[in-house]
Amino acid sequence: MIQGSLLSVPSNYFDGSISPTWRNGCNLRFISLNHNRLQGQVPHSLANCSMLEFIDFGENQLNDSFPSWLGNLPELRVLILRSNGFYGALRKFGTGKFSALQIIDLSQNKFTGDLPTAYFEMWDAMKIIKTSYMTYMGESDIYPGSFPFFAYENYDYSIIMNNKGLRLEYLKIPSTLAAMDFSYNRFEGTIPNVIGNLIALHLLNLSNNMLTGHIPSSLAKMKELECLDLSNNRLSGQVPLQLSELTSLSSFNVSWNHLSGPVPQGKQFDTFDSSSYTGNSGLCGAFLENKCGLETFPLTPSTVTKDEDSRFGSSFKFNWMIVLIGYIGGLIVGVVAGNEVTKRKHD
Known part of the structure; x- marks a missing residue:
């Protein structure tokens, strides 16, 4: 369907390549070509569509490196490249910052190298918690006292993402939603501390990669986080006890790593069962097969004070x-x- 500034043709089994003829002054705001058989690369001419807010090329057969030049699109809020043949490292080239980006799904590709610390430092929209009245992406941005006839046409943006172990479709995307899914790639190295500055994230999925090192305690700053999946990596050390302060967390998975020590207790963590920790023989806890001895419990801040x-x-x-x-x-x-x-x- 092509409607004004919208292009939506999902699930039509189109093949070939994406049109390379987006001209300067293009007024496209929304493009969804997911679940087709499109091949080739993301056309650079999309850089001419400076009003683009939403790109979904998920579940195609695209074969390209990460299109970092899309970071120059000042309004881009959603980027879905899931389940394609994208490859290589997420390196930052040029001045593109993706500063308006709230949702990025790069899962099920062939990305390699370290997690993109440089981008994490620049994704400003993921650092700001929005507390305004409930609106949805794609709806007219009409604020009290404004004039509706200045608004764009309405069109509800929708996406499919992996959330809490399930593929869920968001028929409407809340304007406050921020999510990052880098699962099922070949990322390696450590999880950088700076990722904890993305405090607006509701969903963070880094599962099924080759990540090593410790789980950074800076994740405890992400108070909006509802789903955290770090499973099937090579992480070691303890699960930071500070994560028990994530009171919005409803899904947590660190299974199949090399973690050890006591698991967090209290608040949300009392609702997670042993499946969240499967495959970590060094972990212990009240509901795990391995029970912790008194000597394995780190002192809580109050205990330390006492x-x-x-x-x-x-x-x-x-x-x-x-x-x-x-x-x-x-x-x-x-x-x-x-x-x-x-x-x-x-x-």
Whole structure:
């Protein structure tokens, strides 16, 4: 369907390549060509469509490196490249920042290399939590006091994403939704701490890659996070106890890694069963096969404070005991010495 600034022809089994003839001044805002048999590359002429907000090329047979030049589109909010033949590292070229990007799905491709720290630092729209009244992407951006006849035509944007282990279709996309799915690729290296600055994310899926190192505690800053999937990687170390502060979390999966130590407890984490941790023989917890001994439980901040106070109190008491013993010892020595002197005087 082509309607004004919209191009939507999903699930029609079209083959061939995407039209390369998008001219300067193109007013396209929405393009969805998902679930076809399209081949080739993403045409560079799309850079002429500076009003583009939504691109869905998912589930085709495209064979290309990451189209970093799309980062120059100032309005781009949704980029779906899922299930194609995209390959190579996510390197940043040029000045493109994807600064308006809220949803990116690169799952089921052949991307390699490290996770794109440079992009994580620039994806500003994922760093801002929107608390405005409920609107949906594609609806007219009409605010109280504005004039409706200045608005664009309405068209509800919709997407399909993996959420909580299921493929779910969002018939309407809330304007507040932010999501990142890099699953089923060949990413390696560590999860950078800077990813924790993307505090607006609701969904983060890095599963089925070759990621190593520790789970960064900076993820605890992502208070909007509802779904976190880090399963089927090579992560090691402990599951950060700070993650228990993610009170919006409803789905959590770190199965099939090399994690060890106690799992977080309390709040949302009391709702997750052992399947969230399967394949990590070093993990222990109340509902896991391995139970934690007292020595394996790290001190919570409150416990640390109490223990520090206790140690301070013990040290304080101990020091006073030393002073007191010294004082008593000195007193005894003084009395004995005084008696000796008195005796000699009498003699």
